[in-house]
Amino acid sequence: MLYLKEKKIAAIFPAFGCKYLGNEREIFGEFSDDWMSLLDRAAMHVRLDTGAIISQRKGDFRDELQSQYAVYLYSCAFSNIIKRYSIFTDYSAGYSMGLYAALYHTESIDFEQGLDLIHAAYQHIKSATAKFKFGIGVISGLDKGDVSTLISEFSDLEIINVNNKLSVLIAGFEKNVRKAVSLAREQGALNAHFLSFNSPYHSKFMNEAAHTFNKHLGSTVIRDPAHPVISTIDQRLVTSSADIINDMTDNICRNINWLDTMTSLINSGVDTFIECGPGKSLYKMARFIEGEFTVYTASTIRELIGSEGIFTLVRAATS
Amino acid sequence: MAKIQVGMKDEVRKIVYEFFSEECEIPMEELNDGVNIIRDLEGDSLMFLELLEIFKKKYNLNIELKTVGKYVVKHPSTTIGEIIDMTMLIIEHENRLADLE
Numbered sequence: 001m002l003y004l005k006e007k008k009i010a011a012i013f014p015a016f017g018c019k020y021l022g023n024e025r026e027i028f029g030e031f032s033d034d035w036m037s038l039l040d041r042a043a044m045h046v047r048l049d050t051g052a053i054i055s056q057r058k059g060d061f062r063d064e065l066q067s068q069y070a071v072y073l074y075s076c077a078f079s080n081i082i083k084r085y086s087i088f089t090d091y092s093a094g095y096s097m098g099l100y101a102a103l104y105h106t107e108s109i110d111f112e113q114g115l116d117l118i119h120a121a122y123q124h125i126k127s128a129t130a131k132f133k134f135g136i137g138v139i140s141g142l143d144k145g146d147v148s149t150l151i152s153e154f155s156d157l158e159i160i161n162v163n164n165k166l167s168v169l170i171a172g173f174e175k176n177v178r179k180a181v182s183l184a185r186e187q188g189a190l191n192a193h194f195l196s197f198n199s200p201y202h203s204k205f206m207n208e209a210a211h212t213f214n215k216h217l218g219s220t221v222i223r224d225p226a227h228p229v230i231s232t233i234d235q236r237l238v239t240s241s242a243d244i245i246n247d248m249t250d251n252i253c254r255n256i257n258w259l260d261t262m263t264s265l266i267n268s269g270v271d272t273f274i275e276c277g278p279g280k281s282l283y284k285m286a287r288f289i290e291g292e293f294t295v296y297t298a299s300t301i302r303e304l305i306g307s308e309g310i311f312t313l314v315r316a317a318t319s
Numbered sequence: 320m321a322k323i324q325v326g327m328k329d330e331v332r333k334i335v336y337e338f339f340s341e342e343c344e345i346p347m348e349e350l351n352d353g354v355n356i357i358r359d360l361e362g363d364s365l366m367f368l369e370l371l372e373i374f375k376k377k378y379n380l381n382i383e384l385k386t387v388g389k390y391v392v393k394h395p396s397t398t399i400g401e402i403i404d405m406t407m408l409i410i411e412h413e414n415r416l417a418d419l420e
Contacts, residue, residue, distance in 0.1 A: 141385065
């Protein structure tokens with residue numbers, strides 16, 4: 001039996017570094033064998049540390065690239081499941097490198113292409129930032145204005161993402177990120193710490209990486225998305241393959257704003273978000289975003305699939 | 320400063336226990352005041368921020384998060400019991416929490 005769609009739904013995709021629930025594979029396994037089949041495909045396509053991916057149930061990967069492959073794998077498996085159950089999404093958005101899974105979900109790229117893009121972006125970023133030590137810090141409990149003032153004395157530091165009204169990410173040289181994190185604590189940040197990422201993603205230090213990655217994208221076939229992707233950079237709707245290439249390039253070197261992205265979706269009528277990936281990091285961020293909406297995660301996928309009123313006739317495309 | 324009403328601590332305790340039980344997907348009966356939020360429940364600072372928001376709304380508190388942050392640096396709260404105690408201090412003193420030693 002089919003139901004008319006009553007809600008606007010957005011699929012949102014987390015980035016690597018998120019904490020996993022630990023039982024995602026069992027949860028996904030209740031619905032399909034997508035996770036296992038995608039793992040096999042990934043292992044045949046890239047140098048995947050399958051042992052680490054299988055054993056690191058909490059997502060505590062030492063290797064950034066493997067961590068990126070893993071979150072992409074879980075996200076694509078989740079995307080397949082909701083399509084298999086004919087849950088249509090009106091929009092997609094990817095938090096940082098979650099963009100690749102968002103593009104898989106919108107059928108702009110296939111699974112293997114996503115792995116290739118993650119690998120290519122990683123290589124370009126590593127190459128462009130090899131000469132210096134960089135870092136990223138998270139500051140929670142101060143607002144964006146406070147953090148802007150705090151980092152103004154460091155010319156290299158910038159706010160690379162606003163997670164929500166109470167949490168921002170900063171990036172720059174490692175020593176200055178550490179100093180800023182320490183200052184933030186003194187100024188009353190309830191949480192401020194240095195993240196274990198080595199690259200200043202979404203910062204000006206990535207300009208060269210973005211340039212070379214863009215050249216790489218020139219030889220990649222990208223299809224128009226099946227539904228709009230919302231850019232986390234300026235919240236425009238990305239609806240063509242050319243737009244996607246621009247957004248993927250900008251995603252490397254320009255600041256993103258998750259708060260504005262979620263707010264824009266909410267203002268567009270979205271009242272249901274599906275966090276397609278491991279853990280529930282985006283669900284947690286959304287607690288401090290204004291609006292009436294629900295965020296489903298891996299831990300609530302059963303409720304999502306069991307709920308009526310959000311099913312449509314959209315074909316499952318699990319390329 | 321808010322006046323502490325009879326039964327308020329029990330109310331705060333109930334909210335804190337229910338919050339962590341739901342957020343961490345742990346049965347209420349497995350929680351006690353000695354449970355460490357980070358180590359035992361794999362919780363995070365955003366949970367504490369959310370709890371603060373809940374209490375700010377519930378009791379209409381005039382408290383800046385920065386004030387709480389500065390207090391927490393000197394008086395870390397790591398267990399459920401400590402969080403309940405700190406919440407009571409926040410309710411009682413609001414922004415004057417900064418004046419406490």
